[in-house]
Amino acid sequence: MHYLFVMTAQPKELDARIIPPPSRHQEIFRTFDALAPGDAFILVNDHDPKPLLYQFQAERPGRFEWSVLEAGPERFRIEIRRRTAEGPRTVTDYLEADHRRLDAIAADVDRLSGEGALAEAGGRFAEFACGLDRHIVAEEQILFPAFERMTGMTMGGPTAVMRSEHVEIRGLMARIAGAIHVGDGAGAQGALQQLGQVLGMHNVKEEQILYPMTDQAAGGERERDDLVKRLQAL
Ligand SMILES: [Fe+2]
Ligand SMILES: [Fe+2]
Known part of the structure; x- marks a missing residue:
């Protein structure tokens, strides 16, 4: 069947x-x-x-x-x-793939908002918001504490910068949701563009600095894969 x-x-x-x-x-x-x-x-x-x-x-x-x-x-x-690949995961490959996935959904929201298809844009935005929210929560509750524990870098370190950028990202998400809610396609596109800039720089820092440092500090292949499993099971 x-x-x-x-x-x-x-x-x-x-x-x-x-x-x-x-x-x-x-x-x-x-x-x-x-x-x-x-x-x-x-x-x-x-x-x-x-x-x-x-x-x-x-x-x-x-x-x-x-x-x-x-x-x-x-x-x-x-x-x-x-996946096209298989075998043990790294934090870098796992979270980078999630960044790319979310980028693709954001592009859909932008296109649909520009076409005035606000109902469809809202549906796709809900998926984006669900994914980005879970991504951020997984970083703040699982990844950053693991990084801080393994490296001893807490206040003034990279996780502190990332946490403050998450606050800005959440604020822009609320603005997009508000614009879609009142049927303001141009407003949604404007806020999406701002989010794209902030998120773009944020993601580069994570992918080039924070994630590789976490993978390195984790020790071995097994430890990295276990951390990915915990992020996945948020
Ligand atoms: Fe982040
Ligand atoms: Fe991230």
């Missing part, structure tokens, strides 16, 4: 809510295994599928990206992508 629905432009959706529980995980893994490297599907569920993430980490280690597009309370949507 096939449960995949074709969506326009976005990856296909697999609605786990209509799959009988005994065969649910089996069907999800079958869908994943049928993906070509680089392709994705979107899992739709009525609860946080965290146990499934742990099962993916154990049974398909290093072979997937798990990106939360919508996090409840009624509906959860997770983009599960088959």
Whole structure:
């Protein structure tokens, strides 16, 4: 039986809510295994599928990206992508890939806002906001404390700068949400452009300094991969 629905432009959706529980995980893994490297599907569920993430980490280690597009309370949507690479992850490769993923969604929001398609822009922005919020929380609650513990660099160090930039980023996110809410496409595009500048510089600093330093301080391949698993399971 096939449960995949074709969506326009976005990856296909697999609605786990209509799959009988005994065969649910089996069907999800079958869908994943049928993906070509680089392709994705979107899992739709009525609860946080965290146990499934742990099962993916154990049974398909290093072979997937798990990106939360919508996090409840009624509906959860997770983009599960088959990586073109496999094997143990580094903090740098994992979080860099998330930056690129979010950049691509922001470009969609900008294009849709410019076309006056505010409802669609709002839907895509919600996915962007969900992803960026989780990215920032994972950095602040898991990555930065690990970096500070391993390097002894706290006040006045790179994490302090990153935390203050996160405050600015969150402020710009609120402005975009407000502009979309009142139907102001040009206002949304203006704030998005500002966010793009701030986020662009922020991401470069993380990718060139903070993430590689964290990977180095973590010690070995196993420690880096464990840190990535914790970031993923936020
Ligand atoms: Fe950050
Ligand atoms: Fe980041």
